[in-house]
Amino acid sequence: MIHLRKLNWILAICILWSINGFSFSAIEIDTTVLIKVKQKIHDGSSSERTRSAYKSLIATANKLLDIKNPTVMDKTLVPPSGNKHDYLSISRYWWPDPEKPNGLPWMRKDGETNPETQTDAVDRKRLSVMSQGVKNLCFAYYFSGDERYAKKAASMLKTWFLDEATRMNPHLAFAQSVPGNSKGRSSGILDGRSISSVVPDAIAILSKSPHWTKNDTTNINKWLTEYLTWLTDSELGITENNQDNNHASWYKYQVAALALHLGNHSLAKATVEAGQESLDKQLDFEGKQIHELERTRSFFYSCYNLEALTHIASIGDKVGMDMWNYQSKDGKSLMLAFNYLAPVINGATWQYTEINGVDISDLIAPLARFANHTKSDEVSNLLKKSISILVEQEKTTGKKNDELEELSLTTTLDL
Numbered sequence: 395m396i397h398l399r400k401l402n403w404i405l406a407i408c409i410l411w412s413i414n415g416f417s418f419s420a421i422e423i424d425t426t427v428l429i430k431v432k433q434k435i436h437d438g439s440s441s442e443r444t445r446s447a448y449k450s451l452i453a454t455a456n457k458l459l460d461i462k463n464p465t466v467m468d469k470t471l472v473p474p475s476g477n478k479h480d481y482l483s484i485s486r487y488w489w490p491d492p493e494k495p496n497g498l499p500w501m502r503k504d505g506e507t508n509p510e511t512q513t514d515a516v517d518r519k520r521l522s523v524m525s526q527g528v529k530n531l532c533f534a535y536y537f538s539g540d541e542r543y544a545k546k547a548a549s550m551l552k553t554w555f556l557d558e559a560t561r562m563n564p565h566l567a568f569a570q571s572v573p574g575n576s577k578g579r580s581s582g583i584l585d586g587r588s589i590s591s592v593v594p595d596a597i598a599i600l601s602k603s604p605h606w607t608k609n610d611t612t613n614i615n616k617w618l619t620e621y622l623t624w625l626t627d628s629e630l631g632i633t634e635n636n637q638d639n640n641h642a643s644w645y646k647y648q649v650a651a652l653a654l655h656l657g658n659h660s661l662a663k664a665t666v667e668a669g670q671e672s673l674d675k676q677l678d679f680e681g682k683q684i685h686e687l688e689r690t691r692s693f694f695y696s697c698y699n700l701e702a703l704t705h706i707a708s709i710g711d712k713v714g715m716d717m718w719n720y721q722s723k724d725g726k727s728l729m730l731a732f733n734y735l736a737p738v739i740n741g742a743t744w745q746y747t748e749i750n751g752v753d754i755s756d757l758i759a760p761l762a763r764f765a766n767h768t769k770s771d772e773v774s775n776l777l778k779k780s781i782s783i784l785v786e787q788e789k790t791t792g793k794k795n796d797e798l799e800e801l802s803l804t805t806t807l808d809l
Contacts, residue, residue, distance in 0.1 A: 421594050421651055421709065443794075443802040448537065455534030458527050459546050463553035464520035465560040471515045473568040474576060480563050483518040483585055484511040485570040499574025505690030505749050517562075518585060524554045525588035532599040544603035547596065552610070555593075555617045564621035567630065580634035583625065583645055590648040591705075593618065594655035615656060622652045626661075635668075638675045639685035640695055643702035646672070650709045659713055666710040669703060670717050673726040681734030692746040693738070697756035700731060704763040711767070718767045732764060732773065739779050754780050758797040 434440035435448060466481055473480040486507045490497025512519060528547045535543035553560050569582025597614060600606035625631040625648060634645040646669045653661035676699070678684050686695040707717035707728065721727040735757060738744050744752045758780055765773040784795045 420598070421654055421712070441802055443799060446794075447799045447802060451530065452534055452538065455530045455543050458531055459542060461523075461527065463550050463560075464524040464527070465553050466517050466520065466562045467560050468520060469515060469517050474571075475568070477563070479561060480568055481517050481521070481566055481585070482568045483516045483521075483570055483582065484508075485572055485579065485581065486511045488572050490573075497573075500572050521585060521588060524550055525592045528596050529592050532596045535603065536599050541603060541605065544600055545605040548600055548603065548605040548610070551593070551596065551600075551614065556610070556613050561617075564617050565624040565628070567628070578630050580630040580637070581641055583631065583634045583648070584641055586621070586625075586648055587644050587702075589618075589621070590651040594651065618652055619656055622649065622656065625649055625652075638672070639683075640699035640702055642672060643669065643676075643699050643706065647702050647705045647709070650706055654709055654712055662709060663713040663715060666706055666713060666715045666717060669706040669710075670715075670720045671722070673703075673720075673728070673731075674722050674724055677726045677731055679725065681730035681732075683731060683734075687746045690747050690749045693735075693744050693748045693752045694750065694756050696731075696735060697760060700728070700735075700757070700760040700764075703728060703731075704760040707767065708763065718764065728764060729768070729770075729773075732761065732776070736776055739776055739783070754783050755795060755797040758784070758801065762801055 435444060467478050469478065469482060471482060472478060473482040485502075487504055488500040488502050488511065489506070489508050491499065491501045514520070528550050531543045531547035531550070534540070535547065555561055566582050566586050567578045569585045570579050571582070572579065593614065597606075597611055601611065625645070631645070634641055635649075636642065637645075646665050650662045650665040650669070653659070653665060676683055676685060683696045683699055686692055686699050689695045703717075710717040718728060721729075738752060739754060739757070758777075761773070761777050761780060765777045781798065781801065784798055788795050788798070
């Protein structure tokens with residue numbers, strides 16, 4: 395299964411298909427560029443990289459046709475509520491405490507993923523399989539018109555969200571739990587970002603298929619409404635919103651995306667505004683993302699937070715707000731944050747802890763999104779420089795870079 399971040403290109407390529415009247419509205423994607431890329435695919439003028447990406451999409455979707463639909467009922471551990479319909483995951487950076495006879499409560503080791511937290515005993519992997527599977531299948535259907543893909547995607551959504559015997563309850567009260575700690579953790583809300591990024595646009599694509607009815611849309615929107623209410627009203631949701639790091643950014647993205655999808659433009663706009671205002675707490679006067687720099691994977695999390703913030707800015711476009719060029723009274727802005735990372739692209743040494751080593755690929759997605767919206771020569775040059783670095787790495791390793799595959803489908807850059 396392909397990782398979520400590596401599938402952004404699939405979401406991008408499948409937003410608008412004018413052939414046979416197959417068109418729909420997306421939440422946050424720039425469809426103008428994508429139409430041009432789509433036309434190149436169909437008239438044969440697309441790059442080899444783009445054609446390769448499309449073939450990979452279809453091959454992956456074909457494999458998905460035969461998998462068992464994921465459901466929260468398949469986990470072996472039971473949430474504290476005793477109800478297996480409640481989503482359960484265990485925080486990846488927590489380990490048994492060797493100083494305690496039973497290891498409880500677990501202790502945190504930032505940056506070190508405990509493989510025991512990523513097993514089928516809990517729901518995180520299943521949520522990923524469901525969301526990535528639905529995304530792949532919807533976009534394969536969108537491109538090919540093959541109803542097999544729509545049928546399977548609709549089935550997966552119904553199993554996860556709608557069928558009484560298998561549905562997930564619309565909350566994340568037990569996400570990213572820590573063994574030995576009975577209290578819920580607001581950080582678990584991060585797990586829900588794939589729901590907000592996949593489901594609304596999947597609904598739009600599937601609405602063209604006889605395998606997805608208006609009643610299905612009504613019912614899943616009811617689920618999303620209840621989840622959005624939990625996000626905004628629960629103690630965990632309020633706590634997550636008040637964080638000063640990537641968790642708060644991804645929380646705001648979820649709220650803004652779902653609010654926009656459900657027609658609550660006032661909430662979407664207020665959330666984008668809150669995202670703008672959060673820059674004052676997240677950045678210093680140099681553009682350092684101060685809370686991300688405390689992490690052992692400081693470069694990755696700086697990029698990860700910018701990815702969330704640029705997604706929020708994309709939603710801002712839909713509600714009449716220009717977060718791309720926003721600047722606070724103290725001069726904090728997205729440009730300031732990108733400028734702080736720019737020297738790394740130009741060869742400077744990263745001065746903070748990055749246990750996995752600096753990977754320019756982590757910056758490509760938000761940088762490309764930013765360049766596309768700001769039309770800044772400075773940002774475009776940074777993007778081109780990043781691409782050239784990754785192309786050279788490809789030549790050295792002989793392995794295609796997934797982020798360049800994405801750019802070949804989401805921009806008009808000649809890769």
